[in-house]
Amino acid sequence: MKKFLLASAATLAASAAFADAHSPVKLGVVLGFTGPLESLAPQMAAGAEMAMAEVTDSGLLLDGATVEPVRADSTCIDAAAATSATERLITGDGVAGIVGADCSGVTGAMLSNVAVPNGVVMISPSATSPGLSIAEDNGLFFRTAPSDARQGVIMTEILMDKGIESVALTYTNNDYGKGLADAFQTAFQEAGGTVTISAAHEDGKADYSAEVGALAAAGGDRLVVAGYVDQGGSGVVRASIDSGAFDTFHFPDGMISQALVDNFGSEIDGSTGQNPGTDSPGAALYQEMAAAADYDGTSPFSAEAYDAAALIMLAMQASGSTDPSVYKDAVMDVANAPGEQILPGELAKGLQILADGGDIDYVGASAVELIGPGESAGNYREVGFADGDLVVEGYR
Secondary structure, three states, rough: OOOOOEEEHHHHHHHHHEEEEEEEEEEEEEEEOOOOOOOOOHHHHHHHHHHHHHHHHOOHHOOOEEEEEEEEEEOOOOOOHHHHHHHHHHHHOOOOOOEEEEHHHHHHHHHHHHHHHHHOOOOOOOOOOHHHOOOOOOOOEEEEEEEEEHHHHHHHHHHOOOOOOOOEEEEEEHHHHHHHHHHHHHHHHHHEEEEEEEEEEOOOOOHHHHHHHHHHHOOOOOOEOOOOOOHHHHHHHHHHHHHHOOOOOEHHHHHHOOHHHHHHHHHHHOEEEEEEEOOOOHHHHHHHHHHHHOOOOOOOOOOHHHHHHHHHHHHHHOOOOOOOOHHHHHHHHHHHOOOOOEOOHHHHHHHHHHHHHOOOEEEOOOOOOOOOOOOOOOOEEEEEEEEEEEEEEEEE
């Protein structure tokens, strides 16, 4: 049974005073607006900020509090820069929670260096490293994206279903790439597949011919590129195509983007991939809302960003407080059954139910269900590439 602990009278009074004064509740949006995933960040930020606007417009959060987003650049790869940006959000802007970060390495640095010492909740829409499942977080860290331990299994299933039993594997040399590569290799080999080589690549290089030469020498029916679409991953693909080393690829979530299609078009026809996604009613609703707001709601992790922001605000309402040390304990409750299901565009409904003392099960845009250490159980969109375009082939 889902039970909520009532916040103290002092906390409730403080929250009421906060709302009555019409001071905004500030939430950080920390994403890689520059760096190897910069083509995804605008749609992710738009999703998070649309949820905030929806709650503000409802006038129902803690009796009328407004919500103000404050952006910061994680860079995706520079842990020091991401840490400094997060410190400014907390100590300077006074954010009460953070949507982010995007990439696993900077997310871990932000969590351990800033969020935990300052007691601030972080919900990442896209940091997928298995290592984050066991990070020391004092109950402050959640993610609406699944762990790459799950993605490794999904990748294996897709490739095996396509009859691909031998692959070369390259990964970006960081927490995300190494964690995903290890998870995939373990799952693929357990299923009877062969990984001919597992080799790291560095981002930011102008020439990947040496890396591709080693991959080609090892051979394989397909090249798995666990990299970043705006950085080394695309560099490896370009060098592979130009040299004739590989002509079909498998792309995990860090490579799935409109930028991939723009970069390569029909050159990657016959390739495969996957990213977190669902064909749930909530996903369809969210995509319609995003289209009306003039951004792409099908872009990877955009739905998860909407859900991350929504969960923070619903947890605040459930606990009667904007204090992260209080509302962190309500995040898992509002995300899961029992309770009335809440979809995108229904945040006002959820806020009212909670204000009336009821329970909600936030399903949201990504059919989110938080398990274990507060991470998504995991639904994936399977994609292929044909006639120069990305084609959705199903969901797993």
